Amino acid sequence: MEAVSAKVILYDQSNIGTLEWPDTEYGQYACKYILPLLEHRAEHFIRNVRTRIEVVTVDGIPIPITINEQEYENTYVCSPYTHYVSYAREELSLLNNRLLEKGLTALLSGIGFLLRGAHFNRVVQVNNWLLSTNLYPDVSAEQLIAILDFLRQRFPGYALLFRSLNRETSGAAVTALSSYGCKLVPSRQIYLLQQPSPSKAKWLLKRDRALLDKQGYQIVGPGEIGAEDISRIVDLYELLYIHKYSKHNPMFTEAFIKLALDTGTLTLYGLRKDGRLDAAMGFFCRAGLMTAPLFGYDTTLPQSTGLYRMLSAVLIGLAEQNGHILHESSGVGQFKRNRGAVAAIEVSAVYDRYLPLRTRFSWSVLEKVLNRIGIPIIQKLKL
Incomplete structure (x- = not known):
């Protein structure tokens, strides 16, 4: 997909004072949320977060980004390794199947070794509010592509990641990012409640x-x-x-x-x-x-x-x-289904095309393992 002409600007602590926050409900919310994170550092508010926070604006709309290098002990909202290996290893007990748990533990150990060797946590995450679910502002798929095209030039050597996407509520973004060349790596099964x-x-x-x-x-x-x-x-x-x-x-x-x-x-x-x-x-x-x-x-x-x-x-x-769709995150699946929620698969769109071969290989292995093994197990067990 060709880059679009939306205007993208990057702000960090050195020039954040020049950002003109939009006089909209979202713009003022972003200002109240993001400025304290830049002023005090993220761990002042979330003690197991280690990350660098900056802001991109696309056509004046501010969106936080986080930049990481390694930080393998980080909470999963900033660490893909924690999400896909450390957290996943803990949740194997939910399977209630000792043989399956043993096999998947071995698989995760192997994947974890591969990911660490590939600098897997060297990543820039877009629209990362450091929360379990990152709802997106009202930006178009074309504007997301403009951000991606800008960041791949600004952060060479980093994977670019858009978390908290699903076909049901962000289908246009998923399609656009996939067409651009992003891998769609499953992250979890979520529940959406509509009336x-x-x-x-x-x-x-x-x-x-x-x-x-x-x-x-x-x-x-x-x-x-x-x-x-x-x-x-x-x-x-x-x-x-x-x-x-x-x-x-x-x-x-x-x-x-x-x-x-x-x-x-x-x-x-x-x-x-x-x-x-x-x-x-x-x-x-x-x-x-x-x-x-x-x-x-x-x-x-x-x-x-x-x-x-x-x-x-x-x-x-x-x-x-x-009158909103309720995004109920993951877990307690049967309880949420009984009360009208519908399951959906959440993905992270990952752009890694210009990264070293072993990093691209790691994301590809993870994508295939989750699509062929992880997601079918989650769906079968209705987790």
Whole structure:
């Protein structure tokens, strides 16, 4: 595909002061989110992130990029190695098949050795907000191609990566990037909830919402969550996403929650009982999509309390009110299917054509292994 004539400019700490942030809802959001990351460094807000952050504008629209060299212990939102090897190795236990787990562990070890030798983490990620799901602003496929054409000249020797793409919500971008020469490397199975929900799903959601009164919880939203709740929100998120799931998930700090609370970079909601916050989430909306990268609850309370069910019902209700498609990320597949969500395969578009042979070979091997082995297993087991 030929490069297009969109105007692309790169900003870093040396010239970020000259960037004129658009006077739009997205432009002001980007300003409030990105400037603190440049001022304080990313690890001030997400303690297991090591990356360099810069900003590209395409026709004046600002989009964050992250630049990495190695950082193999990084959270997966900046480290492809962590995503495809370290995190994947942890999730093999979900298969409940010891023989299959043993075989895939050996396969991942071999792939990991190959990837490290190929400088796999030398990568520039476009539209990377350091979150589990990076929703894209309202830019055209042609503008994404213009960014890609610009960055391949500016960052020779780096793979260029667009994460959080799928055919269902970003089909035009996927097609354009593939036509340009990007590999489409599967990353995970996600769940998308569109309205209206099937009758069975509506019944389940009604039952989930009824738990709020039964368990005595009050829904609290913006204006009802304050600075005194910040440390508790961090704890609730870590109980679920770090301690129960994986240390490779982003580890949000109190500074990140304070930024969300002060500027609205995430809209915070929670469940409170007897003055105590026992569940919390933070979501944002973009171009008709909504997702909640911050989600947690007190896992020390009995599962019968139903905190996950109640908090999920609140999130789904808010998506219905906004008229947005809810991007529910990955995991807990059966639960999400039962409540009307539909599975989709998320991919990363990777441009590596000008890189050394062993790096291109590594991405090709990964692409083939995931398409032929990884994705079929995930789909069969409905993970």
